[in-house]
Amino acid sequence: MVNGTPKTICERCQGTLAPDQEVDLLTGMSLVVYRCINCGRRTRLEKEPRPLTPKPVNRDAPVKSATKPDR
Numbered sequence: 001m002v003n004g005t006p007k008t009i010c011e012r013c014q015g016t017l018a019p020d021q022e023v024d025l026l027t028g029m030s031l032v033v034y035r036c037i038n039c040g041r042r043t044r045l046e047k048e049p050r051p052l053t054p055k056p057v058n059r060d061a062p063v064k065s066a067t068k069p070d071r
């Protein structure tokens, strides 16, 4: 075995793993995975899925307030 081999080989069939992204529309979470192009085995890269929306945009914030003008 040669050390320094990247983890891009399938454990089952020694096939090539291609990066892929799983998206769960129900929960709105995404997960980066490796998918074997030979047998279809999927290997997780991340331990926990990430939400698709990184930051909730506060659109309800008032842009112009009716307070007194600055001048």
Ligand SMILES: [Zn+2]
Binding pocket: 010, 011, 012, 013, 014, 015, 036, 037, 038, 039, 040, 041
């Ligand atoms: Zn495989």
